[in-house]
Amino acid sequence: MTGSRAGDDADRMARIALTWLAEPGNRAVWQLVQAGGAEATLERLLDGNIPESTLRAAVISRASATDPRRLAEAALHRADRLGARVVVPADAEWPAGVEALSALELDGGGRINRDVRPPLCLWVRGERRLDEAFARSVAVVGARAATSYGTHVTHELAFGLAEHGWTVVSGGAFGIDATAHRATLAAGGLTVAVLACGVDRPYPVGNAAMFEQIAESGLLMSEWPPGAEPLRHRFLIRNRVIAAATVGTVIVEAAARSGAVQTLSRTVALGRRAMVVPGPVTSAMSVGCHELLRRHPETVVVTGTGEVLEEVGRIGEYLAEVPRGRDHARDDLDEDSALVLEAMPHRGTVGPEELAARAGLGVRTVLRRLSLLEMAGLVVRRHNGVALARPARRAPPG
């Protein structure tokens, strides 16, 4: 595994074993790990000391068949032979975005919507660091049964994003996903395939040559250990990582009531940019896209690379400001105020109407939030509109 390993082997091994005992995202397991660490959690689970009855039943049935610690060791050896590595939160390259899943709350949808906690570990093939790959990344996903319209638009989008230095993330499936990966490869860009199975047997096999190319120049990534099968429910579990790890998600084509709806609701709930490419209303492969635009007011129409960059660039700038010195006034903002603040131009003034259009909010909401932001010292009123308040010069420490 990688030489930059920061956690110790026991933690790493325990996380792998836990992933085998319960599917990634499991809320109860994640909470126990947060509270007591992976090793203590594994011991507790193997002792049968599990409050949640569903989890207890699953763990007993799995642990009685094989020793999870041995399986973890075997998986690590298999990964070694494959040139794959396992990355855990203690590693420097752990992608920070996935931690947003620790606070994600979704209504309805049963277990699949409750068990959306961060991954315990990530299996990776490819030389790039995960954190760097995801820092400026956009997910481009959509229908397997894509039309030539969909693949055309996907190619243009992914190629353009790659040319602008953005990582294109997708799920490796036929149709839109594969087109997004291939266009990025064609542009000489960086692409990440987030899989719902082991990185040694990327699914579908029809895309095997493409996966090899991705492993060469980009990254294959999975929460499941080598050898894991692409079980149906794993795609839904996997989707939360695509939504969380990236700055935004673009859906290009989607049939009615497809998985894209689920991915986008998570994208929205995670505060990432949710973007949709519209299409002919006469096309069955655009029905899901239009459904999303109708039902989720937070989703934005995008028609080309420029508009995607406009969406994710704005977020990028906002996120990029945080490390410069946390601004507590900003951290306490409610969602609408944050949107208003994000929509403010970096230079010059803006009127409330334009601001409302940029923030995607009503003018009245914007006016109310502006008053709060003004009181918080974050914006200032000028004669022709409002402007961002200049930050006070950094005071010497102490």
Add this chain to the structure above:
Amino acid sequence: MTGSRAGDDADRMARIALTWLAEPGNRAVWQLVQAGGAEATLERLLDGNIPESTLRAAVISRASATDPRRLAEAALHRADRLGARVVVPADAEWPAGVEALSALELDGGGRINRDVRPPLCLWVRGERRLDEAFARSVAVVGARAATSYGTHVTHELAFGLAEHGWTVVSGGAFGIDATAHRATLAAGGLTVAVLACGVDRPYPVGNAAMFEQIAESGLLMSEWPPGAEPLRHRFLIRNRVIAAATVGTVIVEAAARSGAVQTLSRTVALGRRAMVVPGPVTSAMSVGCHELLRRHPETVVVTGTGEVLEEVGRIGEYLAEVPRGRDHARDDLDEDSALVLEAMPHRGTVGPEELAARAGLGVRTVLRRLSLLEMAGLVVRRHNGVALARPARRAPPG
């Protein structure tokens, strides 16, 4: 003219003369008419007693050429010969929707956005009453240079609306407008062409046969007297009437930065439903549609008749309730609460998530508003969701 005439001839004549002295929608003229009546306003204008200098100059130049009262008489005679009538606010058939223009405030765009006041009179050809024709009406408008995709979708939409008993309103232009009119005629429905010139010479002449058909079974309507030319700026003035008189407007195809953007901002500002049909992002004729969806969060994607009916039907029901006896609790609602209330099903219960989707609001907002609406006695909580509170039986008057 019509036998149901309610205003006296002098008022009618003065309004016609005023339309000739200043373009329809003029704010200063409309305010004077509201304050002192049309006859007094006409006298005042002809005396040169006009506070606004632009208007004063225009009136002086026009009135010096011809006597406006004589022109008005001539226009009335011409209309009589043509079988046209002039309708004024005192007439029973005056379409109530246009009065919403009296409170419309728009920023930017210069004079064309300031002079958006209600019409002083409407010239009409066709037998149907204006008020009845517009009561359940949708505007379907779009590009002149429509594609076959656009005309196909327009035909389906207009035909479906007509089948459901809705009036289809448009501007008579080539492309989307003409397709909307023709599909409505084909469905045996009622269509209204709102013109930017006299009803005796509908523009463009290439659609002359269609205009004759509309005059037979539907309505040709204009703010300008017979003989008036379709000057370029009049289309923009005309557009406000299409937006105000209808329950909602659907844009089918629009090029970048086209007049559709202006029409839809007015539709939104007037509280009418603003609907947009998306299209291939590769089509220049859908660029304006996607622009609208990106810039105006109030615009809604519609992909077929059912979705248009969902939008306008909701408003229709809501408006239809007002005359039954004003409910003061409802009148005081903030915008979000009103949206939540509108989105409630007329029968049965609904969960907060579905309600949020229907209202186009976040679940948290909906939950907060539901508490308020419950306190106001407008909704009740049931074990499986919330329901509209049944109105108390009407108490005997006094």
